[in-house]
Amino acid sequence: MRIQVALPTHLRTLAGVSGPVQLxxxxxxxxxxxxxxxxxxxxxxxxxxxxxxTKQRRAFVRFFACGEDLSDEPLDRPLPxxxxxxxxxxxxxxxxxxx
Amino acid sequence: xxxxxxxxxxxxxxxxxxSDERRRDWTVDGPHFAGWEIYxxxxxxSDPNRIYASQTSGWFGQVMxxxxxxxxxWEAAGNDFTYNGEAGTHKWYDGSQHPWEFKRVWHLEPSxxxxxSVYAGVEDAGLFQTRDGGQTWQExxxxxxxxxxxxxxxxxxxxxxxxxxxxGNPNRMFVAISAAGAFRSDDAGQTWRPVNEGLRSDYELxxxxxxxxxxxxxxxxxxxxxxxLFMQKHWDVMRSDNGGDLWREVSGNxxxxxxxxxxVHAHExxxxxxxxxxxxxxxxxxxxxxxxxxxxxxxxxxEALTDGLPQENCYVNILRNAMTVDTLESCGIYVGTTGGQxxxxxxxxDHWMAxxxxxxxxxSVEVQLLP
Numbered sequence: 128m129r130i131q132v133a134l135p136t137h138l139r140t141l142a143g144v145s146g147p148v149q150l151x152x153x154x155x156x157x158x159x160x161x162x163x164x165x166x167x168x169x170x171x172x173x174x175x176x177x178x179x180x181t182k183q184r185r186a187f188v189r190f191f192a193c194g195e196d197l198s199d200e201p202l203d204r205p206l207p208x209x210x211x212x213x214x215x216x217x218x219x220x221x222x223x224x225x226x
Numbered sequence: 227x228x229x230x231x232x233x234x235x236x237x238x239x240x241x242x243x244x245s246d247e248r249r250r251d252w253t254v255d256g257p258h259f260a261g262w263e264i265y266x267x268x269x270x271x272s273d274p275n276r277i278y279a280s281q282t283s284g285w286f287g288q289v290m291x292x293x294x295x296x297x298x299x300w301e302a303a304g305n306d307f308t309y310n311g312e313a314g315t316h317k318w319y320d321g322s323q324h325p326w327e328f329k330r331v332w333h334l335e336p337s338x339x340x341x342x343s344v345y346a347g348v349e350d351a352g353l354f355q356t357r358d359g360g361q362t363w364q365e366x367x368x369x370x371x372x373x374x375x376x377x378x379x380x381x382x383x384x385x386x387x388x389x390x391x392x393x394g395n396p397n398r399m400f401v402a403i404s405a406a407g408a409f410r411s412d413d414a415g416q417t418w419r420p421v422n423e424g425l426r427s428d429y430e431l432x433x434x435x436x437x438x439x440x441x442x443x444x445x446x447x448x449x450x451x452x453x454x455l456f457m458q459k460h461w462d463v464m465r466s467d468n469g470g471d472l473w474r475e476v477s478g479n480x481x482x483x484x485x486x487x488x489x490v491h492a493h494e495x496x497x498x499x500x501x502x503x504x505x506x507x508x509x510x511x512x513x514x515x516x517x518x519x520x521x522x523x524x525x526x527x528x529e530a531l532t533d534g535l536p537q538e539n540c541y542v543n544i545l546r547n548a549m550t551v552d553t554l555e556s557c558g559i560y561v562g563t564t565g566g567q568x569x570x571x572x573x574x575x576d577h578w579m580a581x582x583x584x585x586x587x588x589x590s591v592e593v594q595l596l597p
Contacts, residue, residue, distance in 0.1 A: 137261055137286060141302065171302035175286040179306040187285040221285040 128156050131216040132165055138176070138219065142169040147216050156211045158190060159202040176219055191218040229596040230552060231296070232570075233277065234562055235264035238586035240279055242297050245581075247554050247595075249572040252581045258300065259291065263330075266547055268592045270336035270344070278303075278344055278360060280331035288330055292360050296596075303360030307331070307348055310367035316350065317378035317439075326350045326370070333547060335389035338396075345415075347386030351377060351403040353415065366415040369401065373420070373438045377406035380441045380460070381506070387546055388442070393449045400455065400470065405430065405441035408457065410470050421470030425459060444546045446488045448495035456498050456525070458488040458546075463500055465525050476525020481512045487549035491574060492557045496524040499551075499559060499575065501544040510541040518561065520575050534578030535569060542567070547590035554595065562588025 131147045139145065150164045166173045173179055176188050184190070189198045193207045193215050209215035232243040239257025258264075259281045267279040275296040281289040290303040307328045318324035329349040337343035342359040352370055354363040377384060388402035399411045400421070407422040420438050428434045430441055441460035448454065457464040457473065462483050464473040477483035482502040491497035498521050504512045511517060515537045517530040542565035552558040559571045566585035571578045 135285075137283065140260075141286075141289065171289070174288060174305045175283075178287075180308045185285070185287055 128152055128154060128211050129213045130156060130161055130164075130210065131213055132161060133216040133218045134172075135219060135221040137221070138172060141171055141175065143171075144169075149213075154211075155205045157203045157205055158197060158200070158217075161206070161217050162202075187222040189220040189222050191220055192216070228554070230554070230558070231269075231274075231594045231596055232560060232568065232581070233267040233269065233297070233590075233592045233594070234568055234585065234588060235267045235279070235547075235590035236562075236566070236586040236588050237263050240264040240267045240297075241582070241585060243568065243581050249554075249558055249570050250579070254582050255297070257586075258297065262289070264589065265330060265332050266334050266590045266592075268334050268336065268590075269594045270341040272337070272339050273341035274594050274596055276336075276341040276359075278334045278336065280334060280346075282330040288328070290331070290360050304356070304362050307346070307352075307354055307363050308365075309352060309370075310365040314370070314374060316374055316384065317376055319379060323375065326352075326374075328352075329383065332385045332387045333389055335391060338391055338393060345389050345391075345399075347389050347401060347403075349383045349385040350379075351384045351386040351406060353386060353389070353401055355415070368411070368415070368417045369409060372409060372418050374406075376436075376438050377403065378439060380404035388445050390445060390447050390455075392447075392452045395452065398452070398469070400445060400447070402442040402445045402457075404443065405439060405460075407438050407440040408442050408445060408455075408470055421466070422473070423471065424466070424473030424475075425464065426462070427460070430460060443486045444488045446490045446498070448490045451495045454495065454524075456488050456490060458485050458500055460484065460506060463488070463525060476521070478521070478526035478528055480519055480528050481517075481530075485544075486546040487544055487561075489549050489551050489559065492551050492553040493555075494522070494557075497522050497574070498524065499549065500528075501549065501561065503543060509543045511543075514538055514540050516540045516542065516563070518559065518571075518575055518578075531571070531575040531578070533576065534571070534580075540565075545589055548588050550591050550593050552593045552595060558593065560591050560593055562591040564588065 234241040239260045241256035265280045270276040277293040279291040292303045313326035315323040333347040335345040346354040390400040392398040409418045516535045519528040542563035548562040564587040568581045
């Protein structure tokens with residue numbers, strides 16, 4: 128499936144992209160599958176979203192989709208249809224911590 | 227005429243400052259990696275256009291950057307700094323034990339003769355090495371085996387901030403850690419021993435002369451005298467003339483012996499520089515005057531260098547990696563401040579000028595000479 132992933136500014140710069148990235152993700156489309164595909168396509172992002180060794184979400188990174196916070200949802204749970212069909216992006220967010 | 231290139235790491239990006247060897251007119255290029263903390267950016271001695279940078283963020287962690295064209299373009303290198311084996315625990319601020327956790331790379335020290343080989347000093351304190359140009363990093367775990375459970379973080383974190391390689395003796399290395407102390411290896415980093423005898427930490431440690439635990443801020447060496455080391459400790463300026471086996475205090479007439487960086491003149495092994503800071507709880511210069519102090523006697527006797535530096539209402543700090551020297555015939559000294567100024571003296575400290583005044587807080591300053 129063709130998935131849209133929206134990245135925060137600093138990660139877009141690091142990845143060398145100017146907008147949402149398009150990723151081909153095998154079904155079932157879960158958060159883990161999207162993140163694996165993202166890091167495979169953009170290896171410079173490895174370690175910036177998830178710990179490189181444990182694959183745990185970094186503390187100040189959040190995952191949003193379809194108006195919901197998925198940060199603490201099980202990583203293998205299928206994503207909403209709107210994300211799977213590419214109508215809505217899967218959003219990687221830098222947590223609000225800047226004042 | 228040679229080109230002088232100054233590599234500046236700041237809280238919000240890297241800057242590259244260039245001039246000719248007169249060091250009067252400068253070009254400022256940056257920010258590179260805008261918005262990220264650049265703890266250290268440095269070139270390799272054997273290939274000046276190979277530059278490495280430690281790019282970090284509280285949100286997105288550690289990224290390593292590498293340039294092969296003098297900083298014009300960059301590529302992300304490997305950023306997996308996994309400790310070797312069981313990471314273990316170290317002492318926490320309250321005296322309890324705390325798990326070892328990688329946070330960031332503080333210092334990069336390229337090999338003297340191989341641009342693909344670099345040492346990295348990290349927080350929580352550990353020493354890593356790459357031999358493939360930064361693609362992979364391996365810990366040298368023998369260091370943390372030296373009573374690592376007794377090491378503790380200073381105010382800036384438990385960081386390995388100083389790595390000294392010894393010209394002509396690839397087996398001998400020194401590192402310094404806040405707050406663990408100074409350590410020496412004589413087998414290329416495989417095994418280490420503390421070299422802290424003579425240090426006293428009356429206000430920081432229950433045993434003022436403990437083998438480890440001292441808050442060493444920086445160490446410097448002149449390449450022609452690898453047995454002589456100079457140290458800016460949390461309090462006290464120290465020197466050793468036997469490779470760290472024994473230290474003695476040389477604070478002499480300094481207005482404060484607290485500070486962060488220390489540097490040695492490129493051509494005069496007994497001429498050294500420090501920047502006194504009022505105290506550990508103030509972190510700004512005494513009397514609101516930014517004064518670099520120079521000793522031409524290897525310590526004890528110091529003179530204030532003030533011409534061109536702010537002598538009123540100045541409350542900036544100079545961090546431990548933010549002072550360096552060049553190797554031109556008239557030795558240049560460079561300091562970067564937490565107020566965003568980078569100052570240069572092209573005459574060994576007698577006169578100073580600001581290269582740039584309004585950068586983000588400066589974390590590190592390095593200089594290269596290009597033919």
